[in-house]
Structure formats: structure tokens, C-alpha cells
Amino acid sequence: MNGLPLGTRLALAWKALASPFTDEGGKMAQGLLSGLLRGSQGPVPERNTFELLSAINSSPWVRACAGRVADCKAATQWKLYVGKNKITGLARSDMDYAQKACTSERRLILKDLERTGELKPILRHLFLDTMSANNQYFTGRDVRWLSSVWYDMVGDVFQIKERNKMGGIQSLWPVPPHWVANTPTPTQPFYRMAWRGWQAEVAASDVLWMQNPNPVNPYGRGSGLGKSLDDEIANDEYASKHTAAFFKNNARPDLLIMPKEGGSFSDTERTRFEEFWNQELQGFWRRFKPLFLKAPVEVKTIEQNFRNLQLEELRKHERDVITQVWGIPPELFGIISSSNRSTIEMAPFIFGTYVMIPRLDRERDFLQFRLIPEYDERLILDYVSPVPEDRTFKLNVMNKQPQYFYANEFRNLAGFQNDPALDDVRMQPTNLQLVGEDGLPVSPSGNADPNAIDDTVDGMSDEDMKMIEGIMRKTSRAIR
Numbered sequence: 384m385n386g387l388p389l390g391t392r393l394a395l396a397w398k399a400l401a402s403p404f405t406d407e408g409g410k411m412a413q414g415l416l417s418g419l420l421r422g423s424q425g426p427v428p429e430r431n432t433f434e435l436l437s438a439i440n441s442s443p444w445v446r447a448c449a450g451r452v453a454d455c456k457a458a459t460q461w462k463l464y465v466g467k468n469k470i471t472g473l474a475r476s477d478m479d480y481a482q483k484a485c486t487s488e489r490r491l492i493l494k495d496l497e498r499t500g501e502l503k504p505i506l507r508h509l510f511l512d513t514m515s516a517n518n519q520y521f522t523g524r525d526v527r528w529l530s531s532v533w534y535d536m537v538g539d540v541f542q543i544k545e546r547n548k549m550g551g552i553q554s555l556w557p558v559p560p561h562w563v564a565n566t567p568t569p570t571q572p573f574y575r576m577a578w579r580g581w582q583a584e585v586a587a588s589d590v591l592w593m594q595n596p597n598p599v600n601p602y603g604r605g606s607g608l609g610k611s612l613d614d615e616i617a618n619d620e621y622a623s624k625h626t627a628a629f630f631k632n633n634a635r636p637d638l639l640i641m642p643k644e645g646g647s648f649s650d651t652e653r654t655r656f657e658e659f660w661n662q663e664l665q666g667f668w669r670r671f672k673p674l675f676l677k678a679p680v681e682v683k684t685i686e687q688n689f690r691n692l693q694l695e696e697l698r699k700h701e702r703d704v705i706t707q708v709w710g711i712p713p714e715l716f717g718i719i720s721s722s723n724r725s726t727i728e729m730a731p732f733i734f735g736t737y738v739m740i741p742r743l744d745r746e747r748d749f750l751q752f753r754l755i756p757e758y759d760e761r762l763i764l765d766y767v768s769p770v771p772e773d774r775t776f777k778l779n780v781m782n783k784q785p786q787y788f789y790a791n792e793f794r795n796l797a798g799f800q801n802d803p804a805l806d807d808v809r810m811q812p813t814n815l816q817l818v819g820e821d822g823l824p825v826s827p828s829g830n831a832d833p834n835a836i837d838d839t840v841d842g843m844s845d846e847d848m849k850m851i852e853g854i855m856r857k858t859s860r861a862i863r
Contacts, residue, residue: 432561435536435609442616444702445609447716448709453531455739455769457524461514463505464493464763475501476761482751486744493765509551510758518545518554529557530593531742538595538605539563541574543585552757555591560604566592593749612705619701622694639683646679710738735770743769
């Protein structure tokens with residue numbers, strides 16, 4: 384709004400505060416939403432939302448997949464930047480192109496701005512405090528962990544904003560999706576929340592709603608991975624419970640003992656025969672003991688044939704479907720039956736690139752355009768990439784042309800700290816000789832000696848020079 388008269392600025396600000404549907408273009412959107420959201424209440428949570436969220440406490444593979452993604456998202460470090468004028472040092476407000484850029488392009492823009500001195504990292508800010516400490520009950524990592532699980536399972540994340548005395552957002556309180564009874568509508572711009580005896584209505588401006596849109600009803604509740612895996616999760620759970628029921632007996636005996644056809648036992652005879660049977664056969668040392676009977680009896684065995692049920696194959700199949708839908712490489716769970724060293728080494732890279740980056744990009748865009756403007760619309764939000772660096776590729780590049788890299792860069796790649804004596808030392812590709820910035824040899828301590836070569840050559844006698852030449856000729860013949 385730079386360059387506009389004060390009255391025009393105030394009018395636009397009032398429109399923004401009054402309602403998002405006050406201009407001509409907004410009236411069409413209001414009519415669309417009013418037709419889609421009939422009545423005064425917004426969409427309610429789907430009936431199986433609670434059951435899907437409960438699956439993380441009962442299904443091991445849901446816990447493994449959702450928990451692995453949530454742990455990585457919760458550990459992600461968020462960063463804030465602001466553009467600055469190189470001459471005045473004041474913050475710039477024309478950096479929206481960096482805010483809107485995709486991940487790879489944004490990183491290049493930020494790196495270029497940092498190189499030219501037009502970017503300032505912000506180390507202390509209310510937003511960063513919110514993302515780390517958050518509220519009095521949860522840390523920032525806990526809130527992000529919960530948000531990731533809700534997003535993956537049901538596709539909805541609700542957070543209530545807590546403001547300080549100045550109106551700034553200092554905390555975000557997570558609200559489970561099944562606690563949100565109704566979402567806002569044009570006629571009722573507030574969230575209705577209900578859980579057990581708690582009832583509340585919260586203004587739409589005080590709630591963050593991040594959703595994974597449902598393609599069938601994009602204006603309703605979100606859609607997560609858990610909904611598409613509902614049957615697979617249930618099948619795996621039923622197979623597990625069936626196996627557990629076998630060990631709990633399931634009210635079925637292993638043997639049925641009865642008189643032969645045409646015979647019968649009285650109650651007294653049956654009791655006595657039961658005591659006799661248990662007394663003669665129960666116990667480890669009576670396991671292979673023969674039993675002699677006076678009367679013919681019939682023994683029927685009732686057994687569970689798990690091989691015919693193929694429960695193991697069923698559970699492996701459901702496991703593979705769940706992990707593949709989540710997109711997580713099986714090597715991260717120790718499933719290496721079809722793996723080799725290459726696939727194991729690439730698993731963290733695939734996980735970071737194709738599982739974490741898309742989720743973090745969507746969350747970054749949401750926070751950049753829905754939350755950051757409430758702090759300062761000039762801020763640029765970014766995060767530390769979870770993709771591990773390819774150290775093997777970097778080492779191969781450095782070995783190809785070592786003269787273009789400093790000795791300390793090799794030390795850093797090997798995991799060692801910088802050596803101050805090697806700050807300006809490069810490696811020669813022919814004999815890996817240490818040289819300084821001027822190209823002259825240096826000692827291992829890093830001190831250049833311009834006369835090292837001349838003193839070495841000039842101080843030699845003719846006999847020594849002939850001996851060295853002979854050694855070099857023999858060495859060259861051996862190499863050829």
C-alpha cells in the first residue's frame with residue numbers, strides 16, 4: 384500500500400478487519416460458501432476420526448510410520464530472515480518473491496541475498512519463541528509432533544492462538560480434530576468445540592486450521608493417509624488379535640474326550656475319568672507316558688492351523704502397504720530382506736526428499752501466509768533441510784580436483800575440526816603437496832617458505848643431482 388493516500392489505506396485496512404467478503408469479488412465467494420455450507424453450522428468431524436487417531440496407540444505400524452514422520456517434523460529447526468537495504472540497513476518490504484518461491488529457488492535467493500549483504504537472519508523473535516517453548520503445557524516440539532500425527536491420520540490440524548497483552552501470538556494450543564464440533568461459516572464465523580463437559584465458541588481469527596483438502600469435498604474436513612488405510616489397519620489389527628486370542632485359549636479346548644458312539648458317561652464317571660486323565664498325563668515328565676484305558680473312548684483334536692490361514696503373509700502384506708503409502712523406505716525399519724548397501728545408504732535421502740520435504744513445504748507455506756503476517760509481513764520463513772548431505776558424492780568431487788579445495792574442507796568432511804594452520808592451504812593434485820595462496824610450498828605447520836625449493840636445489844652437489852635424476856628415470860620406467 385506504499386504511495387496510497389492515508390484515507391485509502393484506512394479504508395482498505397477497515398475492509399480487511401471487518402470481513403473477508405466485503406468487496407465485489409468476495410461476494411461471489413460468500414455466495415458459494417453459503418450455498419455449500421447450508422445452515423448455520425460448518426462441517427462436523429467424520430464418524431471414524433476418533434478411531435483413526437486411536438490406531439496410533441494400537442497399531443504398531445501406524446505408530447512406526449506416523450511416529451517416524453512426526454519425530455522428524457518436530458525436530459526441524461525453523462529460521463527467520465528479513466531483507467535489508469545495504470545502504471540504510473533498514474528492513475525491506477519488497478521481498479515477497481522470496482516468500483513465495485519454492486524450496487530450491489528460495490534457497491538460491493536467500494544465498495544470493497546473503498552474499499550481497501541484503502539478508503539479515505533473525506535470531507530472537509516472538510515467533511521463534513512460540514515454535515520452541517510454545518505454551519505452558521506443551522513444548523514446541525510436542526505441538527509439532529501432535530500436529531504431524533493429526534495431519535497424516537485425518538488431514539486436520541487445529542490450534543488456538545494465545546495472545547499477549549500487545550496482541551501478539553505467544554502460544555499455540557493444539558486441539559484434537561474430533562474436539563472441533565463445527566467449523567466457521569459465513570453466517571457463524573467461529574469454531575464450536577466440544578469434548579465431554581467442555582463447550583466453547585472460538586472466533587475464526589483465533590484459530591489456525593491447517594488441512595489436507597479432501598478432493599471429494601474441498602470445503603469440508605480434511606483427508607489424511609489414515610482414512611485411505613482404514614481397511615489395511617483393521618486387517619492387521621484383526622490378524623494380531625486373532626493370534627492373541629489363540630494364546631488366551633478363546634474358550635476352546637485342545638481336546639474333546641467322549642465315549643465311543645453308543646456309550647455314555649454319568650456325571651460321576653465323567654468327573655472320575657477327568658481326574659484320572661489329568662493325574663496320569665499332566666506335567667512335563669508325563670508328556671510321553673502311555674495311557675491304558677478299560678473302556679473305548681474317542682479323542683478329537685481341535686487345532687488352529689495358522690499355516691493355512693497365512694496370517695504371517697497377510698500381516699507382511701498389510702505392513703508393506705502401510706509403509707509404502709506413507710512413502711517410508713523399509714530399510715529405516717530394519718526390513719532389509721531385499722536390500723543392499725546402496726539402498727540402505729540411500730534410505731535417509733529418499734525419506735528426507737520425498738516424505739519430509741513435501742510436508743515441510745506445505746507447512747511452511749501455511750505458516751508464511753497465515754501466521755507470519757500477524758507478526759510482521761516482511762519476514763521470510765525457512766527451515767533447515769532434513770535431507771542428509773551426500774558425503775560420498777562430495778568426497779568424489781573433491782578428490783577429482785583437490786586443488787580447488789582447502790585442506791580444512793577435507794578435515795571437515797572427515798569429521799575433524801578446523802586447523803588454524805591450514806586455513807589457506809590447498810592440495811596439489813600431482814603429489815598432494817601443501818601449498819599456500821601464492822602457490823609456494825608450505826611446511827606442515829602452515830608456514831610458507833619461499834626459499835624452500837631454491838635452497839634445496841642450490842644446496843645439492845652435482846653427484847646428488849645425478850643420483851636423483853637416475854632414481855627418477857628408474858621410477859618412470861617402472862611406471863611405464
